[in-house]
Amino acid sequence: MEDNAGRVDVQFWKIRHRAGRKRPYELRWRVGTTAHSLSFTTKALAQAHQAKLLRAAKDPATEWDHATGEPASWGRAQADWFSHCVKWAQAEWDHLAPNSRRSRAERLAEITLLCMLDESAKARRTRPDDKILREALTKWAFRPGRAETPPEPIASALAWLAAHTRPVVTLGDAEHVKDALAKLTKLVNGKPAALSTIGNRRSTLHAALAYAVTRKIIATNPLTAIRLQRRRFADCEVSPVEVPSVDQATRILDQVRTLPDYRSAPNRGPHLYAFFACMFYAGMRPGEVKALRVTNCELPELGWGTLTLTGSATEAGELWTDGGTLQDQRGLKHRSVKAVRIVPIPAVLVRILREHITTFPPAKDGRLFYDGPDQAIIGDRQYRRVWRRARKLALTQAEAASPVAKRPYDLRHANASLQLQAGLDPAEIAKRMGHSIRVLLSTYAHWVDNGRDAANAKMDAVWGRSSGSSIKALTSVNTLEIHGPATGQDDENAAA
Structure with a gap:
């Protein structure tokens, strides 16, 4: 009243x-x-x-x-970190994609274990094993809405966490935040974390503190006033030693096409030949290829065709999807549900897709790629297993021992690097790849021509020499000093 x-x-x-x-x-x-x-x-x-x-x-x-x-x-002053993050996970659940839900839960668990637990002697005496704590945080505390009762070790861990995490207000002080950031540069096992991992943890911590400001637990977000040392997140760039040349990619694709049957999966190799070809020739993400339907394809008898990409099927796990399914069908990455992306495809891919549709008729819902008699969405494990088998058979012993083409995703990287080497406008490449221009240039920085030829010509004039050869495309062969041992890749220009 x-x-x-x-x-x-x-x-x-x-x-x-x-x-x-x-x-x-x-x-x-x-x-x-x-x-x-x-x-x-x-x-x-x-x-x-x-x-x-x-x-x-x-x-x-x-x-x-x-x-x-x-x-x-x-x-609010007494609000503990554990309860705060549980509330945040509940508030954000409906607004996040399944993979984002999972990654946020994993990062929150890492932050909690590294810098937000009570370190008193009493707390340490009763502290559960880190493996149990991580599972309790990731799969139960930060996964809202689970109806089943947690098993006893998890229930005990959740009760311990509810009583032994630090108050959120301790992070309202800049010095405490700096101490937390220092701890986040390490993995749970004490080894240094990758720069991208540190950046992801910091962004998650920033968002959690922003929610604390919304709840009026703290007045301002102290992370906004703490600037990181200016340095490039070099491990976000794609290294040339991982990107296959045209020759290497086509050798692996040809091997996929001729793979013998694998246990109870007949024709999986031949069926996935066009799947991997879409990644290499069209630069598509695996989830986009999974969701590709025959109605998305314009495949003329001659010349270039187009693919109109409308969605993606990503494998996040049953815990993280709304329907409890392994796969989740959503819109394009970082785009609205109604967004589309039109990708021109060369005649070679047009021919491959036409042959694929003839040999493997589309599923009932029009999907070009499926698995098993029930025509289910292809699982990540299935296509990765095929890729590993084909890679081992197609590459030389030296190439197979190197990092080149270890993941099917490297086919997409190869597509982007070839477009940059061909001199296409970065804006057009970003449009085809579904990137922003900033992400494109930072991810594929090694392939961006910043006027090296012109600079070399000027230096030749200073030294009184003449340059009779052009700069080779960047591969593991001519970047040995920078990127480590050779992978056996051919010169990209020769392969093209």
């Missing part, structure tokens, strides 16, 4: 003594129409708490928590 000035009606009753109780002195009060009580070991403690409530009641600006009967700011 509020008066005309907007103040909440707070009333206190006389502190009563209840003999024979562990905390015999009971403080009783009412906020609005809701009664509350707390018990104390001494009357002095009850009176002290009553005095604090009285001071708060005299301030018309006090915001009251009707569930506790105390000022809302008191509860």
Whole structure:
């Protein structure tokens, strides 16, 4: 109940003594129409708490928590990291894609284990094993809505976490945040974390603190005032030693096409030949290829065709999808649900797709690629297994021992690098790849021509020489000093 000035009606009753109780002195009060009580070991403690409530009641600006009967700011100051992150996971769940849900839960678990646990002697004595804590955080605490009851080790770990994480307000201080950031540069096993891992953790921590500001637990987000040392996240770039040349890619693709049957999966290799060809010739992501339907394809008898990409099927796991399925069908990555991307495809891919549709008729829903008699969406494990088998058979011993083409995704990287080497406008490449121009240039920085030939010609003039040879395309062969041992890749220009 509020008066005309907007103040909440707070009333206190006389502190009563209840003999024979562990905390015999009971403080009783009412906020609005809701009664509350707390018990104390001494009357002095009850009176002290009553005095604090009285001071708060005299301030018309006090915001009251009707569930506790105390000022809302008191509860915010006591909010622990574990409970805060559980609330955040619940609030954000419906707005995130399944893979984003999973990655956020994993990063929150890492942050919690590295820098937000109670380090007191008592807490350490009862602390569960880190493996159990990680599972409890990732698959239970930060995965809202699970109906089943957690098994005993997980339930005990969740109870321990609820009682032994640090208050969120400790991160409202810049020095505490700097200490936390220092701890986030390490993995849980103590080894240095990759720069991209550090960046992802920092962004997750920043978002968690922004939510704490929204909940009024802290006044401002201290991370906004802490600048990282200016350095490039070099491990976000694609290294040339991982990117196959045209010759290497086509050798692996040809091997996929001729792979013998694998156990209970007949024709899986021949069926996936066009799958991998889409990644190499069209620069598609695996999830985009999974979702490709015959109605998305314009495949003329001669010349270039087009693919109109409308969605993606990503494998996140049953815990993270809305329907509890392994795969999740969504819109294009970082795009609205209705967004499309039109990708021109060369005649070679047009021919491959036409042959594929003739040999393997589309599924009932029009998908070009599927697995098993029920025509299910292809699992990541299935196509990766085929890729590993074909790569081992197609490459030389030296190439197979190198990092080149270790993942099917390297076919997409090869497509982007070839477009850059061919001199296509970066804006057009980014449009075809579904990137922003900034991401394209930072990811494929090695293939961006920043005028090396012109600079070399000027230096030749200074040294009195003439340059009779052009700069070779960047491969493992001519970047040995920078990128480590050779992979056996051919010169990209020769392969093209």
